[in-house]
Structures are given as C-alpha cells and as structure tokens.
Amino acid sequence: MGRVHSRAARSAGAVLEVVATSGPAGSARAAAELGFADSSSVDELIDRCLDVVHVCTPNNVHAEQSLRALDAGSAIICEKPLATDSTSARAILARAEESGLGGTVPFAYRYHPMVREARARFRAGEAGRLLTVDASYLQDWLLGADDVNWRAEPERGGPSRVFADIGSHLVDLIEFIVDDRIVSLVATVRTVHPHRGGTPMTTEDTVAVTVEFAGGAIGALLVSQVAPGRKSALTVEIAGTEASLRFDQEQPETLWWGRRDESRLLIRDPETLHADAARLCSVPAGHPQGYQDAFNSFIADSYSYFAGDLPEGLPTLRDGVRAVLITEAVLKSVSTRSWVDVDDV
Numbered sequence: 001m002g003r004v005h006s007r008a009a010r011s012a013g014a015v016l017e018v019v020a021t022s023g024p025a026g027s028a029r030a031a032a033e034l035g036f037a038d039s040s041s042v043d044e045l046i047d048r049c050l051d052v053v054h055v056c057t058p059n060n061v062h063a064e065q066s067l068r069a070l071d072a073g074s075a076i077i078c079e080k081p082l083a084t085d086s087t088s089a090r091a092i093l094a095r096a097e098e099s100g101l102g103g104t105v106p107f108a109y110r111y112h113p114m115v116r117e118a119r120a121r122f123r124a125g126e127a128g129r130l131l132t133v134d135a136s137y138l139q140d141w142l143l144g145a146d147d148v149n150w151r152a153e154p155e156r157g158g159p160s161r162v163f164a165d166i167g168s169h170l171v172d173l174i175e176f177i178v179d180d181r182i183v184s185l186v187a188t189v190r191t192v193h194p195h196r197g198g199t200p201m202t203t204e205d206t207v208a209v210t211v212e213f214a215g216g217a218i219g220a221l222l223v224s225q226v227a228p229g230r231k232s233a234l235t236v237e238i239a240g241t242e243a244s245l246r247f248d249q250e251q252p253e254t255l256w257w258g259r260r261d262e263s264r265l266l267i268r269d270p271e272t273l274h275a276d277a278a279r280l281c282s283v284p285a286g287h288p289q290g291y292q293d294a295f296n297s298f299i300a301d302s303y304s305y306f307a308g309d310l311p312e313g314l315p316t317l318r319d320g321v322r323a324v325l326i327t328e329a330v331l332k333s334v335s336t337r338s339w340v341d342v343d344d345v
Contacts, residue, residue: 001056001079001106002019002021002030002034002054002056003034004292004295005054005056005077005106005295005299006019006034006035006036007292007295007296008292008295008296008298008299008300009052009054009299010035011296011299011300012296012299012300012303013303014051014052014303015037016034016035016036016037017036017037017038017050018031018036018037018038018039018040018045018048018050019031019034019036019038019039019040019045020039020040020041020042020044020045021042022042024039024041027039027040027041042057042065046065046068046069046072046074047068047072048072048074049072049073049074050069050072050074051074051075051306052074052075052076052077052302052303052306053065053069053074053075053076053077054076054077054078055069055076055077055078055079056079057079058150058151058156058157059081059083059084059151059156059157059158059164060084060155060156060157060158062078062079062081062082062083062084063082063083063084063088063089063091063092066078066082066083066092066103067091067092067095070092070095070096070099070101070103071095071099073099073101074101075101075102075103075306076092076096076101076102076103076104077103077104077105077106077299077302078092078103078104078105078317078320079105079106080105080106080107080164080168080169080320080323081158081164081168081320081323081324081327082105082317082320082321082323082324083324084157084158084159084164084324085158085324085328086321086324086325086328086343089320089321089324089325090321090345092317092320092321093317093318093320093321093345096317101306102302102305102306102316103316103317103320104298104302104305104314104315104316104317105315105316105317105319105320105323106295106298106315107168107169107172107173107176107298107315107319107323108291108294108295108297108298109169109172109173109234109249109294110172110173110176110294110298110313110315111280111293111294111295111297111298111301111313112247112249112252112280112289112294113268113270113273113277113278113280113281113289114247114252114253114254114255114266114268114277115173115176115177115247115252116273116274116276116277116280116313117255117266117273117274117277118177118238118245118247118255119176119177119179119276119313120273120274120275120276120277121243121245121257121274122177122178122179122238122240123179124274126242126243127238127239127240127241127242127243127244127245128240128241128242128243129215129217129240129241130178130180130213130215130216130217130238130239130240131217131239131240131241132217132218132219132238132239133174133178133211133213133217133218133219133220133221133236133237133238133239134219134220134236134237134238134239135170135173135174135219135220135221135222135235135236135237136170136221136222136223136224136233136234136235137166137167137169137170137222137223137224137232137233137234137235138222138223138224138227138230138233139166139224139225139227139230139231139232139233140225140226140227140228140229140230140231141225141231142196142205142225142226143225143226143227143228144193145193145195145196145197146196146197147196148196148197148199151165152196152199152201152203153199154202154203157203158203159203159331160203160204160327160330160331161203161204161205161225162189162203162204162205162206162207162223162224162225163189163204163207163223163327163330163331164323164324164327165225166223166225166234167207167209167221167223167326167327167330168323168326168327169234170221170223170234170236171221171323171326172315172319172322172323173234173236173247174219174221174236174238175322176313177236177238177247178213178217178238180213180214180215180217181213181214181342182211182212182213182214182219182326182342183212183213183214183341183342184211184212184339184340184341184342185209185210185211185212185326185329185330185333185339185340185342186209186210186333186338186339186340187207187208187209187210187329187330187333187334188207188208188334188337189204189205189206189207189208189330189334190204190205190206191203191204191205192205192206192226193205193226205224205225205226206222206223206224206225206226207221207222207223207224207330208220208221208222208223209221209222209223209330209333231250232249232250232291233248233249233250234248234249234250235247235248235249242259243257243258243259244256244257244258244259245257245258246258252268252289252290252291252294253267253268253288253289254266254267254268267285268281268285268289269281269285270285271285276312276313280294280297282296282297298314298315301313301314302314318345321345322345325342325343325344325345326342328343329341329342329343
C-alpha cells in the first residue's frame with residue numbers, strides 16, 4: 001500500500017519528504033524506489049511535524065502511530081482498520097478533533113465515478129425506497145494452507161482478518177451508496193485452514209452476514225479470501241422500490257441500472273453522469289479508469305480537506321471508527337451466535 005499511497009501523493013502534487021519502514025535498510029530502499037527525499041526510523045518520522053503522515057503499517061500499530069503523528073502536529077491518512085479495537089479508534093478521532101487536525105481512511109472504492117453515479121441516483125430518489133442489498137467481496141490470495149501473511153497473525157492483524165480487511169470496504173461502499181446505516185446484524189465465520197505455514201489460525205477466512213438497515217431494508221453479505229479465481233471481486237446489488245443497480249469493482253467503467261420495464265448498462269461518460277461522478281472522471285470516456293485513479297482522487301480530496309475544504313464523499317476518521325464498530329459487532333455476533341446491534345460513532 002505504500003507504493004499506491006506514494007503514487008497518489010505524487011499525483012496530487014505532494015513533496016515526498018521522508019519514508020520509514022521496519023528497519024534502516026528497508027527505509028533506504030523504499031526511499032530510493034518510491035522517490036522520497038530521505039529515509040528515517042519510524043519513531044523519528046512520526047514525531048516530526050509534517051503536513052501529512054501516511055500510516056501504511058501493520059494494523060496493531062495504527063493507533064499508536066496515528067496518535068503520535070497527531071500529537072506532533074501532522075494530519076494523518078491511516079490505512080484501515082483505523083485501529084484493532086473501537087476504544088483506540090475513538091481515541092484517534094477525539095485527538096484529531098481536539099487538535100484541529102484532519103484525518104482520513106482510504107475507503108477509496110468510493111472514488112470510482114460509477115459508484116458516485118449510483119449514490120447520486122439513490123440520493124435523488126430515482127431508485128425509490130431501499131428494499132434489499134446483495135453484496136460480496138471475494139478474493140483468493142489466501143486460498144492455500146501455505147499462503148501466509150502478517151494479516152493472518154492476530155498480534156499484528158487484529159482479532160478479525162477477512163472482515164476487517166475487506167468486509168469493511170464492502171460495508172462502507174454499501175452505506176455510502178444508499179445513505180442508510182446498518183443497525184443490527186447476525187454473522188457466522190469459518191476458518192478453512194486450522195494452520196497456515198505451521199502456525200495455528202484463530203482469524204476467519206470467510207464471513208456471512210445478514211443485516212438490517214435503519215430504514216427497514218435487509219441485506220446479505222459474503223466475504224472471503226479463499227474464493228478460487230477471484231482477485232478483487234467486490235460486487236454490490238441494491239434494490240429499491242423503483243429501480244435496482246449493480247456495481248462490480250472489477251468492471252468499474254459500468255453500472256447496471258434496472259427497472260421493471262427496462263434494464264440499462266450505464267457507461268462512464270462525464271457528459272451523461274451526475275456532477276459528483278463527472279468530477280472524478282480523470283481520463284476521457286472510452287479510456288479505462290481504475291483503482292489507482294480512484295486512489296489518486298481520494299488522496300487529492302484528503303489534501304484539500306486538510307487545507308480547509310470539504311470535498312463531497314470523503315471518508316474521514318469517523319468513517320474509520322464506523323468500520324471498526326461494524327467489525328466488532330460481527331465478532332460479537334459470532335461469539336454469541338445471536339443478533340447484535342451496531343454501536344453509533
């Protein structure tokens with residue numbers, strides 16, 4: 001993610017001042033490969049007052065590093081999860097608000113133009129009242145028992161793996177589009193591989209969740225990192241009383257829009273999209289625009305926010321706290337095998 005952040009920061013006009021990894025050799029190599037002016041230790045970097053610190057480290061140190069960066073006077077862009085527990089996540093939000101500094105969390109799928117088009121249509125009432133949501137996020141990069149990663153280690157990744165990692169993206173995208181909130185849920189998980197690389201596993205490989213929204217709608221979510229052939233298959237199908245839509249992150253140039261009397265495939269074309277979607281069209285229609293483009297727009301909006309603007313749809317620290325609260329509700333439901341209400345930010 002450091003590579004993705006660095007490209008986006010450069011695209012937004014930032015000066016890449018200093019980078020740190022887990023050791024001096026890695027820091028020097030990252031500076032050379034990513035184009036930073038200097039390298040440093042993590043402690044030295046986060047205790048400096050910089051315009052913005054991007055936190056792209058393992059989950060268990062997000063809270064400590066974000067708090068220290070804020071105390072030093074830096075705005076933060078912290079990878080999700082914002083923290084591995086809601087108490088720490090709330091502390092980051094409170095510290096940012098007390099200090100008057102901003103912070104954002106990269107729910108960058110919000111920045112696909114066709115996601116904004118879906119949102120604009122819902123907010124304009126074109127889909128009617130929300131009825132159902134059918135959504136999934138499927139990957140295969142942890143399919144085998146020999147596939148290992150620090151995210152699978154609870155001491156670094158936290159108590160949830162697949163839901164905190166990608167289920168949080170799915171929920172954020174749904175709530176962003178429909179302008180409604182999940183208020184209760186019931187979940188079940190499976191750990192497909194009891195061991196990975198000889199290490200016992202306690203975090204989940206798959207999650208299934210049934211949800212209820214504040215407005216009365218219901219939904220079903222499936223999240224997996226053991227789905228063969230699926231790389232980043234984030235799909236959301238939403239039905240209202242007047243129309244349905246379907247967005248597929250692997251085919252982000254289109255949005256399926258269906259009514260009882262017709263169905264249409266909407267194409268990313270700034271000449272025909274709502275204004276908020278059109279502003280995110282960074283290349284001409286007919287030229288594919290993808291994930292890095294979305295991330296670039298997220299970073300550009302984050303920098304504008306830190307400069308005092310209020311960009312439409314920017315995911316801030318409050319959205320980061322929201323994601324942690326949803327994850328905790330999922331884990332609580334799993335442990336109690338019951339419906340759980342989701343706490344408010």
